[in-house]
Each structure stands twice: as structure tokens, then as C-alpha cells.
Amino acid sequence: MMDHSKIEKNLGLMLVMVLFAISIGGLIEVVPLFFIQGTVEDVKTAEGIKMVRPYSPLELRGRDIYIREGCYLCHSQMIRPFRDEAMRYGHYSLAAESQYDHPFQWGSKRTGPDLARVGKKYSNEWQVQHLIAPRSMVPESVMPNYPWLLASELDYSDVGDRMGALRVSGVPYSTNKAEYDQNVKDFGADVAKQLHIPDSQKNLIEQAQAGNFDGNAANVSEMDAVVAYLQVLGTMVDFSKLDNDSFVKYR
Amino acid sequence: MSQGNTQSQGAQTTGHVWDDDLQEYNNPLPSWWLWAFYLTIIFSITYWVLYPAWPMGKGFTTGISTITYKNDKGVEKTTHWSTRALLMKDLQDAREMQKPYFDKVAATPFDQIAKSPDLSNFVASAGKVLFSDNCAACHQSGGQGKMAFAPNLTDDDWIYGGTYDKIQATVANGRHGIMPPKGGADLSDVDMDNLANYVLSLSGEPSDSAKAAVGNELFHGKATCFSCHGADGKGNQDIGSANLTDKIWLWADVPGAGSADKKVAAVKAVIASGLNKGVMPAWGGRLSADQIKLLTVYVHDVLGGGSKK
Numbered sequence: 238m239m240d241h242s243k244i245e246k247n248l249g250l251m252l253v254m255v256l257f258a259i260s261i262g263g264l265i266e267v268v269p270l271f272f273i274q275g276t277v278e279d280v281k282t283a284e285g286i287k288m289v290r291p292y293s294p295l296e297l298r299g300r301d302i303y304i305r306e307g308c309y310l311c312h313s314q315m316i317r318p319f320r321d322e323a324m325r326y327g328h329y330s331l332a333a334e335s336q337y338d339h340p341f342q343w344g345s346k347r348t349g350p351d352l353a354r355v356g357k358k359y360s361n362e363w364q365v366q367h368l369i370a371p372r373s374m375v376p377e378s379v380m381p382n383y384p385w386l387l388a389s390e391l392d393y394s395d396v397g398d399r400m401g402a403l404r405v406s407g408v409p410y411s412t413n414k415a416e417y418d419q420n421v422k423d424f425g426a427d428v429a430k431q432l433h434i435p436d437s438q439k440n441l442i443e444q445a446q447a448g449n450f451d452g453n454a455a456n457v458s459e460m461d462a463v464v465a466y467l468q469v470l471g472t473m474v475d476f477s478k479l480d481n482d483s484f485v486k487y488r
Numbered sequence: 489m490s491q492g493n494t495q496s497q498g499a500q501t502t503g504h505v506w507d508d509d510l511q512e513y514n515n516p517l518p519s520w521w522l523w524a525f526y527l528t529i530i531f532s533i534t535y536w537v538l539y540p541a542w543p544m545g546k547g548f549t550t551g552i553s554t555i556t557y558k559n560d561k562g563v564e565k566t567t568h569w570s571t572r573a574l575l576m577k578d579l580q581d582a583r584e585m586q587k588p589y590f591d592k593v594a595a596t597p598f599d600q601i602a603k604s605p606d607l608s609n610f611v612a613s614a615g616k617v618l619f620s621d622n623c624a625a626c627h628q629s630g631g632q633g634k635m636a637f638a639p640n641l642t643d644d645d646w647i648y649g650g651t652y653d654k655i656q657a658t659v660a661n662g663r664h665g666i667m668p669p670k671g672g673a674d675l676s677d678v679d680m681d682n683l684a685n686y687v688l689s690l691s692g693e694p695s696d697s698a699k700a701a702v703g704n705e706l707f708h709g710k711a712t713c714f715s716c717h718g719a720d721g722k723g724n725q726d727i728g729s730a731n732l733t734d735k736i737w738l739w740a741d742v743p744g745a746g747s748a749d750k751k752v753a754a755v756k757a758v759i760a761s762g763l764n765k766g767v768m769p770a771w772g773g774r775l776s777a778d779q780i781k782l783l784t785v786y787v788h789d790v791l792g793g794g795s796k797k
Contacts, residue, residue, distance in 0.1 A: 269543030318575040320582060325621055327774065329575065358774065360767035363626055366637065374625060374634070452765070477773055481576070482559040488540075488570040 275487035278333040280474050288474045290424045291337040291408045292466070293431040294396045294441035295448075299466025301399065302459050303342070306383060313344035314353040314470065327354040328476045331484060337408045349380055354471030361450045364464045386460040387451055397437045410434050539569050589614070590778045593785070598652035602789050615786025618779055622771065631791040635741050638768075641791045645736040649725040656784040658768065659775075665728060665766025670711055670759050679706055683713070684755040690721045690733045694748045739763060 244251050270276045280288045292300060303309070316322050318329040330353045335341045359367075366373060369387060371380040400410040411417040411433050420429035431440050445457040450464035501511045517525075536542065539551040550568035557576040558564050560583075567573050589610045593601065601607045620629060626638035633640035639647055647665075648658050670680065686703025689695040707713045707721070714721075716729035723731035730738065737743060740754040771780060 269548070272546060273543060273548060274546045318571045320575065320578040323575065323579060324582075329572070357769055358622070359625055360765075360769060362637070362765050362767060367625075374637075376628075480559050480561055480563075481579070482557070482565065482573075485565075485567060485570065485572045485576060488572045 276332060277336050278331050278484050278487045280331065280333045282475075282478075286425050287423050289331075289333050289336060290428045290473060291403070291410060291432055292469070293444055294393070294400065294437040295444040295462050296466045296469050297399060297403075298391060298393060298396055298441065298459075299462035299464070300338075300342075302386070302463050303466060304340075308352075309342050309344045311346070311348035311380070312350065312352045313347050314341075314351065315343040316351055316353045322351070326351050327471070328474075328481070329484075330471075331474065334471065334474060337403070339403055339406045339408065349378075352467070352470055356468045356470040356472035361448075361464050361468065362452060364467055365451055365460055368460065368463065386463055387453075387458055389459045391445075391457045391459050391462050393438055393441050393457065396441055397434050400432075400434050400437055404434070586614075590782075593782055594778055598781075598785060598788070601785050608789065611782060611785045612790050615782050615790060618775070618783050619786055622775070623783070626768070631787070633738075635737070635744060636739055638766075639738050640736070641787055643736060644792070645731060645734055646725060647723075647730060647738070648728045650788070652784055652788055654725070655787050656780060659780050659783055659787075660770065660772040662770035663728065663766065663768040665763045667716070667729075667758070667763040669762030671761060675706070675711055675759070679711070680756050680759050681752065682706060683711055683759055684752045687721070687732050687755050687759075688742070688751055691735045693735075693742060693751060695752075739766075 244254060282288060291297075314330070314335070316326045316328070316330045323329065330343075334353070335343065363374065365387065367375070368383045370382050370384070371378040400408075401412075404410045404412070409416070409420055409423070409432065411420050411429070412435070417429055417433055420432050423429075424432070430436065431444075433440075442457060444465065445461040446454060448461070448465055450462075450468070451458050451460035500514045502514045505511055536549065537551060538553040540548055541551060542549045553569040554566050555569055555573040555577055556564065556566040557573060558580050559576060560579075589607070592604075592607055593611065596604070596607060601611060619627075619631070623631075627633050627641055628638075631641035633642075639645075644650070646654070648654055648663060670683075675683070682699045682703035683706050684703070685695040685699035686701075686707055689697070689700040689703075707717075708719060716727060717723050717732055718729075721732040723729045735743075740751075740758045742751045742754055745751040745754050771783075775783070
């Protein structure tokens with residue numbers, strides 16, 4: 238048995254033991270989640286394709302701008318399993334839906350509404366107009382104007398690096414043929430193409446031009462990226478094909 | 489502190505001595521505190537027994553408390569307590585509470601709902617909630633719409649038709665306004681000037697009659713405007729082409745233009761660049777059929793639909 242005075246007189250040892258003591262609570266809460274099956278729900282189509290996919294290069298840049306502008310300070314992306322939230326926002330958020338989000342955008346405060354299922358709820362034009370001048374669409378809004386999103390060209394030169402960084406944290410962006418083939422199996426061919434890092438800039442430009450999210454086909458603006466991101470939020474899982482209690486069994 | 493003070497009480501100490509004379513009392517805890525502490529232990533053990541609590545390998549202890557609910561398919565299930573199952577129960581209760589009303593709305597033909605005070609009250613209140621959550625962002629809270637963005641729903645002018653069936657189709661499937669641009673190769677600036685004057689003359693706005701006469705030719709000829717807007721300019725609700733003869737404007741802000749010149753410019757701008765906007769999302773996937781019917785009746789009866797056409 239170690240003498241108590243040894244710990245009290247040895248700052249280094251005490252530091253280690255204090256850290257150990259205060260981490261016990263956190264470890265007990267967090268570690269089991271890595272082992273419990275169903276912490277992250279298994280959401281697949283009838284054909285075995287994963288419904289939740291990593292973001293395309295354009296959506297990923299949009300997410301980075303979302304973080305840059307601090308949208309998470311006022312908007313959550315976490316619909317809790319309560320009746321009022323189900324009525325207003327739709328199906329509660331699944332852990333699976335933010336499994337590729339690093340960091341996740343659950344947020345902690347709603348000054349504005351939750352955005353977890355805002356995708357496809359409004360038109361691209363609405364999103365653009367609302368981001369430029371929120372009060373022109375919603376008179377009582379207190380959201381700041383973000384006019385520079387439309388004026389700023391999107392810098393996509395480093396989008397491959399950004400995907401590479403997420404790949405290190407476990408997001409299945411592919412760098413080689415074997416990984417690409419695995420993605421074809423997991424997500425289908427169309428999605429797998431979007432996840433291939435060597436083609437990321439080409440894919441980003443293609444999606445921006447095909448979608449023309451900002452209403453200006455000539456350029457790729459930051460608005461293109463943000464709106465592409467907003468329009469995909471909460472739309473990956475097709476709840477219309479599932480019973481409304483499909484995810485009860487995971488908890 | 490004078491020396492000796494620390495020992496004068498005769499109380500028990502922990503036995504440690506720091507820095508020669510520093511000691512710590514070892515008084516018993518107050519009994520109310522102690523009992524409260526024991527109670528928390530009893531509470532937590534009860535909680536472990538009733539509710540999901542401890543991780544066990546690949547699963548966890550589920551507790552003996554259960555929840556029985558019916559899912560949206562009407563299948564009854566019993567499961568251990570969880571917030572997700574609790575939500576199912578809450579939603580089921582809400583569904584059952586509203587069911588008599590929703591059933592009645594679903595079973596009642598559109599035009600009969602207004603005749604039942606009970607049902608129209610329900611439509612007015614429940615419809616307002618749905619409208620505020622989903623539609624007001626574009627059509628604004630009173631349905632008054634927004635110039636150059638979303639049509640006014642309270643007037644009698646309907647781009648795609650104001651009957652119940654048409655409104656229901658619009659809500660369920662969404663809309664996308666398309667008008668081919670006429671600027672550039674198709675029409676010269678003068679052509680568009682003349683056309684704009686003609687279009688303004690259709691609704692009695694101030695216009696240059698000489699230019700309007702030339703515009704008339706273009707409208708029914710080279711510019712092919714008539715093929716969508718009709719020879720009389722009254723539009724076609726089946727394809728969503730606007731009626732140009734009423735004084736209601738959506739894309740060209742004619743009412744807001746201060747001068748005759750500005751009115752021409754506003755119309756010209758729309759002719760030149762056309763429209764590839766006016767996108768209304770389809771609500772069929774997000775709202776249930778019951779909710780869409782409710783919204784349809786709300787838009788038609790409460791905001792005011794047009795059944796003239």
C-alpha cells in the first residue's frame with residue numbers, strides 16, 4: 238500500500254492520479270458506447286446501400302463555411318425525441334446521421350431554429366435570399382446578414398486536403414482503387430465517385446454548376462457551397478420508407 | 489491564530505499534522521445530510537432496476553419498466569423504457585386525440601368543410617400552425633406573399649389554379665416557374681421595349697400606345713409570348729403562365745415602380761432574363777396526406793381561394 242504522504246509530496250504523481258480520478262466518470266459514460274451495438278444505428282436501403290453518406294466536396298466546403306461563420310452558435314442540428322420537436326422539425330436525429338461529421342454540429346443553443354432537417358424544406362432561391370438578408374424573408378428574424386457569401390468566390394484549391402484530414406478521422410473518402418471499390422459497395426457508384434479525393438475539385442465544380450445553388454451558373458461562390466450543404470441536411474435517410482418506430486430498438 | 493487554539497475544543501482530529509501544527513477536525517456529518525445521502529443511493533438503485541442503466545458488453549441492462557405503443561402502421565409493441573419509445577407513445581396519444589378531427593377532414597369533401605363550424609375552426613387553428621411552420625417562410629405569415637419571390641395567396645389570382653384540387657396538387661408536388669429568356673439573340677432592346685409597353689397596356693398601366701402597337705405584333709408573332717400567355721394574354725393555369733391582363737404582378741415589381749419608365753424597365757427585365765425560379769418545394773414527402781388536405785383547405789377557405797377558373 239502506497240503511503241499517502243508520498244502522493245501528497247510528489248506533484249507529478251499526484252497530477253497523474255488526479256487526472257485518473259476525474260476521468261473515471263467520463264470513461265464510464267463514453268467507453269461503453271464504443272462497444273454497445275446500435276449506438277450508431279444501422280441505416281441501409283433494402284439493397285444494402287448505406288443511406289447516410291459522407292458529404293460531397295461541395296457540401297463539405299459548405300459545412301466548413303457554416304463552421305467559419307459560427308452558424309452553430311445559434312442553430313442546433315439535433316432534433317430530440319420529443320413530441321413538440323417531432324411536430325415542428327420532423328423525425329428525431331439519429332446518431333448515424335452525424336457519424337461523418339467531425340466535429341458534429343449538434344450545437345447547444347437555439348437562437349434560430351434547428352437545422353437538422355432543413356434540407357429541401359425551402360427552395361435554393363429562398364436560402365440565398367434569406368442568407369443575404371434574413372429580414373427580407375422573415376421580418377421578425379434576428380439573424381445577421383451574410384451578403385459576402387454570394388460575392389465571394391469559393392476557394393476549393395484545398396478541398397482534397399480537407400477530405401484527407403477527415404479520412405484520417407475515419408470518414409471513408411477514398412484515395413485508391415481498393416477504397417473506391419469498397420465505397421461503391423457501401424454507398425453505390427454515384428456516391429462513391431463523389432467521395433474520391435483525386436477527383437474532388439472536378440466533382441465540386443460539376444455539382445456547383447449542375448445544382449446552380451446561388452442562381453449564378455457562371456461562378457462557384459461560397460453561397461453555392463453553403464446552400465448545397467443546407468439542402469442536404471437531414472435528407473439522407475428516407476424516413477418515408479421506414480416505420481416511424483424503426484429506430485426505437487437501438488436505445 | 490494563537491497556538492493552542494486548535495486543540496482547545498477537545499474535538500477529534502483526523503490525525504494528520506501538516507506544517508508542524510496544522511490539523512483537521514473530524515466531526516461527524518449532520519444526520520439530515522447523511523440520510524439524504526443514503527436516500528440518493530436508494531434512489532439510484534431503484535433507478536437501475538427500473539430504467540436502462542448499466543453497460544453490459546455489447547448491450548446494457550434495460551430495466552423492468554416498459555412502454556407499450558402503437559407505431560404509425562398501427563402495430564402494437566411493448567419495449568423497455570427509452571426516450572424514443574416514450575416519444576412513440578406521445579405521438580400515438582397526439583394522433584388519437586386529433587384523429588376524430590383529421591378523420592372528419594379526410595372524409596368530408598373539400599367544399600363541405602366550411603359548412604361545419606366545428607371543422608372549419610379546426611382547419612383555421614391547425615392549418616395556421618402548419619402554415620406558419622412550413623409555408624410562411626416564403627408566402628409570409630398572413631399568406632400575403634412577397635414581390636418577386638412568392639405569390640400572394642389571399643387574392644383571387646392563381647398562377648396554377650385556385651381550386652381545391654389545384655391547390656392540393658401544388659402543395660403536394662411543388663412548383664417550378666419557367667419562362668424562356670427573350671433577351672440577346674431572340675429580341676433586340678427595342679423589341680423588348682415595345683413588348684413591355686404592350687404588356688403594361690394589357691392591364692391598363694400607362695404605356696406608349698405607338699410602342700404598344702408594335703409590341704402587340706411581337707407578342708403574337710416573333711416573340712411567341714402568346715403560345716404560353718394566350719392570344720388574349722390571360723395566361724394558362726395548366727402550365728402556370730401568368731395572367732397579364734389583371735393588375736397583379738409577381739416577378740416585375742410594377743406596383744412598386746415609381747415612374748412609367750421604371751415600370752417598363754421592370755417588365756423588360758423579366759422579358760430579357762426569363763424565369764427559372766419560383767421554386768416551391770414538394771411537401772408530399774414531408775407532410776402527411778391529412779396535413780396536406782388541411783393546408784389546402786386552410787389556403788382556400790381561410791386565406792381565400794379563387795374558384796372562378
